Structures are given as structure tokens and as C-alpha cells.
Amino acid sequence: MQVMVIGLGRFGSSLAEALIERGHEVIVIDKDENLVQRFVGKTDTAVVADATNDTVLRSLGAGEVDVVVVAIGDDVEASVLVCISLMDLGVKKIIAKAEDERHAKILTRLGVNQVVQPERDSARHVADLISYPSFSDWFLVSENHSIVEIKVPKDFVGKRIRDLDLRRRYNVLVIGIRRKEPVFDRKGEITDLKEVFIAPPDPDEELQEGDTFVLLVPSDSLEEVARWKD
Ligand code: ATP
Numbered sequence: 178m179q180v181m182v183i184g185l186g187r188f189g190s191s192l193a194e195a196l197i198e199r200g201h202e203v204i205v206i207d208k209d210e211n212l213v214q215r216f217v218g219k220t221d222t223a224v225v226a227d228a229t230n231d232t233v234l235r236s237l238g239a240g241e242v243d244v245v246v247v248a249i250g251d252d253v254e255a256s257v258l259v260c261i262s263l264m265d266l267g268v269k270k271i272i273a274k275a276e277d278e279r280h281a282k283i284l285t286r287l288g289v290n291q292v293v294q295p296e297r298d299s300a301r302h303v304a305d306l307i308s309y310p311s312f313s314d315w316f317l318v319s320e321n322h323s324i325v326e327i328k329v330p331k332d333f334v335g336k337r338i339r340d341l342d343l344r345r346r347y348n349v350l351v352i353g354i355r356r357k358e359p360v361f362d363r364k365g366e367i368t369d370l371k372e373v374f375i376a377p378p379d380p381d382e383e384l385q386e387g388d389t390f391v392l393l394v395p396s397d398s399l400e401e402v403a404r405w406k407d
Contacts, residue, residue: 178202179242183228183259185212188274188295189248193220204237229255231262240266247273249291253280260289309403313389321396324352329388330405339380347398352389354378 178201182193185207196203197219204222207321216223226233236378239245244269249256256273263271264287264317272291282294296320315325333341342347346351353376360369375382376391 178244181206181237181239181242181245182244182248183207184248184250184274185209185216186248186250188250189246190215192246192248204242206233206237229258229262232266233283234259234262235266239263242268244270244321247271250255250274250276250280251325253283256280257283257287260284260287264288282302286287309399311403318393323394323396323399323400325390325392325394325399326355327389327390327392327402327405329354329384329386331386333384334386334388335383337381337383343392345366347401348395349402350393351390352376352393353360354382354384355389355391356385357387 180201181195181204182189183206185193185205189205189207190212193203193205193216203220204214204224205216205220206224206226206228208225210225213223213225222237224233224237228234228247239262245263247256247259247263249259252258253276256275260273262272270291272293273284273289275284275292275294277294281292281294302316306312309315309325310380311327313326313328315323317323322386338351343351354375356375358368358373358374359367360371362368374391390406392402
């Protein structure tokens with residue numbers, strides 16, 4: 178995918194680096210030359226420019242890229258101006274970072290496709306993980322549903338997914354199972370453990386000790402699932 182990242186503060190730079198690592202074609206822009214310099218050699222297009230200037234955005238082909246991320250938080254006016262220019266250029270998808278609720282509201286009203294508040298979102302995620310210690314990971318996928326990772330309880334080991342009837346009992350859907358499988362050498366001895374992700378699992382799949390469920394859980398079942406005994 179071709180992604181443009183405007184603003185190379187902590188969030189913008191980390192995002193651009195993660196996108197480059199994942200093999201995307203990344204264009205980075207910042208008005209601060211020192212920040213842009215860090216990307217020279219990592220990506221083909223690292224530009225020092227004021228992104229509120231729509232001629233700059235047009236000449237860099239912003240209208241043609243798959244996603245543009247506006248990672249300008251502090252300067253709300255600049256963030257808004259850039260988003261408006263991007264919309265005028267017909268950008269397919271705009272994701273913008275907001276500094277606070279007010280900024281988020283303005284960006285949403287403008288029609289930005291996705292508004293993120295990284296500090297708030299990541300703080301909530303950590304608070305969620307603290308609140309549900311039995312979940313090794315979990316995140317909201319809609320207002321009322323979460324994806325949850327939890328160790329398969331001892332009581333479930335040796336049973337088939339079908340027999341647990343989780344859908345009827347808890348309204349929970351098993352999306353996948355993480356399992357550690359042994360790696361054998363030529364003598365037949367175990368040399369290592371390799372994680373496999375079985376998704377979607379067969380209803381006849383028998384659960385093994387050490388398995389981890391990946392579940393789709395409605396909000397009103399979260400408390401109950403969190404109490405499953407290890
Ligand atoms: P973080 O918390 O992720 O570090 P931040 O919200 O504190 O980010 P900001 O000061 O909002 O950071 O700005 C992010 C980056 O955006 C800065 O590096 C800044 O130079 C750049 N920036 C701000 N306005 C513009 C603009 N008009 N054109 C290009 N880059 C800009």
C-alpha cells in the first residue's frame with residue numbers, strides 16, 4: 178500500500194517506521210528538517226515542507242495514495258487545514274490524530290474517515306488489560322464486541338469445541354486457537370516449540386493443555402468470560 182504520513186512527532190515517526198517494516202511504500206512529510214532526515218535512506222520520499230500548503234500536497238500526489246495519516250496534534254489549525262486540503266484532493270482514506278476530545282470532534286465533523294487519540298487509546302487498552310488480568314490481550318472491534326485472548330481453562334482441555342457449546346452458553350465465538358506445537362529433530366526428539374494459529378478452528382478440534390483461545394465476545398459476556406478458571 179502507498180501511505181503518506183504528515184507530521185513526524187513521536188506518533189507519526191513510530192507509525193511511519195512500523196509501516197516501512199511491514200513493506201508499505203511510505204511518503205513522510207514534516208516541516209522540521211531534522212525529523213525528516215531520520216527517514217532518508219529508509220524511504221524514497223522524505224520531504225521537508227509545510228503541509229498546509231496544498232500545492233505541496235498535490236505535487237506529492239496525495240490524491241493518489243491509498244491512505245494519508247495526519248499526525249499533527251498540537252497545532253489544531255494546521256491539522257484542520259491539511260485535512261480540508263486532502264479532502265479537496267479526493268484522498269480515499271484520511272486517518273487523523275487528535276490531541277483531545279475537542280480536536281477529535283472537529284475532525285469527525287469535517288468527515289475525516291478515522292480519528293485516533295493514541296495516548297487515550299493506549300491508556301484505555303492498558304486499563305482494560307489491568308481490569309481483566311486473565312486476558313492476555315483484548316481490544317474492542319465495535320461498540321459492543323471485543324476480541325479476547327484467554328488461556329483455555331483446565332476444565333475445557335480434552336473436550337471438542339463443539340461440546341463446550343460456548344455460543345449458546347456465553348454468546349461467544351471461537352475465532353482461533355493459539356497452540357504451541359513441538360518441533361522434532363531427526364532422532365524424534367523435541368528441539369523447540371513453534372506457535373501455530375488454528376483459524377477458524379474445526380468444531381471437532383480437541384482442546385489441548387496450553388492452548389489459548391481467540392474469541393469474539395459481546396460486552397455483556399466479558400465479565401463472565403474473564404472469570405473462566407485457568
Ligand atoms: P507526538 O505526541 O506524537 O510527538 P505531537 O502531537 O506532540 O506529536 P505535534 O507538535 O503536534 O506533535 O506535531 C507533530 C509533527 O508535525 C511535528 O514534528 C511538527 O513539526 C509537524 N508539523 C506540524 N505542523 C506541520 C505542518 N504544517 N506541516 C508539516 N509538518 C507539520
